[in-house]
Amino acid sequence: MNRKYRKTVIAGNWKMNKTPSETKEFMTEFKTIMPKGRWCDVALCVPAVCIPAAVRAMRETRVGIGAENCNANASGAYTGEIAANMLVDAGCKYVILGHSERRAMGETNEDVNAKVLTALENGLVPIMCVGESLEQREQGITEEWITMQIKCGLRGVGEDKIRKMVIAYEPIWAIGTGKTATPEQAEEVCESIRTVIRKLYGAKIARAISILYGGSMNEKNAYDLLAQPDIDGGLIGGASLVPEKFVKIIEAANQPTI
Ligand code: PEP
Numbered sequence: 534m535n536r537k538y539r540k541t542v543i544a545g546n547w548k549m550n551k552t553p554s555e556t557k558e559f560m561t562e563f564k565t566i567m568p569k570g571r572w573c574d575v576a577l578c579v580p581a582v583c584i585p586a587a588v589r590a591m592r593e594t595r596v597g598i599g600a601e602n603c604n605a606n607a608s609g610a611y612t613g614e615i616a617a618n619m620l621v622d623a624g625c626k627y628v629i630l631g632h633s634e635r636r637a638m639g640e641t642n643e644d645v646n647a648k649v650l651t652a653l654e655n656g657l658v659p660i661m662c663v664g665e666s667l668e669q670r671e672q673g674i675t676e677e678w679i680t681m682q683i684k685c686g687l688r689g690v691g692e693d694k695i696r697k698m699v700i701a702y703e704p705i706w707a708i709g710t711g712k713t714a715t716p717e718q719a720e721e722v723c724e725s726i727r728t729v730i731r732k733l734y735g736a737k738i739a740r741a742i743s744i745l746y747g748g749s750m751n752e753k754n755a756y757d758l759l760a761q762p763d764i765d766g767g768l769i770g771g772a773s774l775v776p777e778k779f780v781k782i783i784e785a786a787n788q789p790t791i
Contacts, residue, residue, distance in 0.1 A: 534765045534791060538740045541573035541759070542699055542766035543783050544660055545773025546601065546629055546747070549580060556583040560590030563776040567594070573766065573786040576627045577773065578660070581615055588624030599627025599660070602635055605647035617648075617655035628652050629768070631662045631686060633705045642685035649686055653694045660699045660768060661686050662747070663726070667706035676725050683729045695734055700726060700744045701768040707748025709770055713758070719746045720761035727763055752781035760791045 534541050551559065556579060567575075578599035579587050587598045604614035620628060630652060631645035645661065652659040663682040665675040679702070687695065702722050707714050714722075723744045731739035746758050747768030758764055766786060772778040 534759055534786070535740075535762060536572060539743050539765050541786050542576065542660075542743050542745060543573050543779075543786050544576035544578060544599070544627065544629075544699075544701075544745065544766065544768050545779055546632070546768055546770050547577070547579045547583070547774060548601065548634070548770060550774055551580065551583060553583050553586040556586040557590060559774075559776060560587060563596075563779065564590070564594065566776060566780050567596070568780060568783050568787055571595075573783060575783060576660075578627055578629045584620070584623045584625060597626035597658075598624060599629065599658075600625050601629050601632065603628050603630070603648055603652060603657070605644065605651050607651070617651045617657055621655050621657060625657060627658045627660055627699075629660045629662065629701075631682070633662060633664055633703060633708060642682055645682075645686045646688050649698070650689055653690065653697060658697055658699060660701050660745070662701045662703050662768070664703040664705050664708075664748070670704065670706065675722060679722060679726060680729050683726060684733070687733065692734055692738060695730075695738055696741060698742065699766075700730075700742065701747050702726060702744060703747035703768060709749070711749050713749040713751075713754050714746070716757045716761050716764075719748075719758055720763055723761070723763040750782065752778045752785070755782040755785035756788065756791070759786050 576597045600620045603617045630648045649659045743765040745766040745768045746764045750767040751772040
């Protein structure tokens with residue numbers, strides 16, 4: 534990370550875990566042990582039905598609540614979907630877009646791009662996820678694949694808006710598998726993402742954008758990953774479901790030595 538130029542962001546992704554009652558319990562415990570350090574932004578992206586409970590519980594804190602997806606359309610006949618302005622009205626600050634689990638359900642780069650544009654228009658901070666499969670890594674096409682995901686996902690995003698975004702590099706083979714990318718592997722890709730941003734938007738913006746790593750990040754490996762120069766935080770699944778573990782990751786991000 535590089536605190537001089539960009540924000541450190543520690544974001545939880547609860548996926549399809551926890552009920553609204555369990556959300557309330559988590560937040561009560563989390564609030565009592567939450568680190569007071571001011572160096573990193575903390576986000577918790579929760580299932581849609583848990584958003585009201587999470588927002589209520591975190592109202593007086595610096596923790597931003599987020600959603601795990603949104604629809605690209607403003608309103609209309611999209612049964613079961615949730616629009617970006619609904620998330621804003623419910624108190625969300627962040628939205629995860631293009632997570633590999635949603636891409637696996639058929640979401641394309643074009644869909645992700647449309648959602649990113651809508652989220653930005655509505656004032657949400659999109660956490661746009663990119664990442665390669667194990668097969669793609671073994672074929673040696675990680676960089677090309679991720680460059681394509683970034684370029685497609687950011688199509689039409691202007692210089693004024695890109696500054697509000699967060700990008701998360703999440704190798705699919707490391708998500709929920711306990712198999713973390715080594716700090717060097719994660720750094721290599723995060724650095725190449727910054728290079729793509731530099732080519733698209735220039736050095737100043739590339740230097741300022743926060744790029745997170747996600748994929749089995751936990752309280753034990755967080756420090757070494759976050760110590761890499763181009764890793765500005767983490768998107769955390771499993772370990773964000775347990776207050777003590779999530780807090781330890783935040784504490785790792787707050788270490789003055791990195
Ligand atoms: C995720 O789903 O974004 C993720 C990184 O999950 P986990 O930390 O459980 O691998």
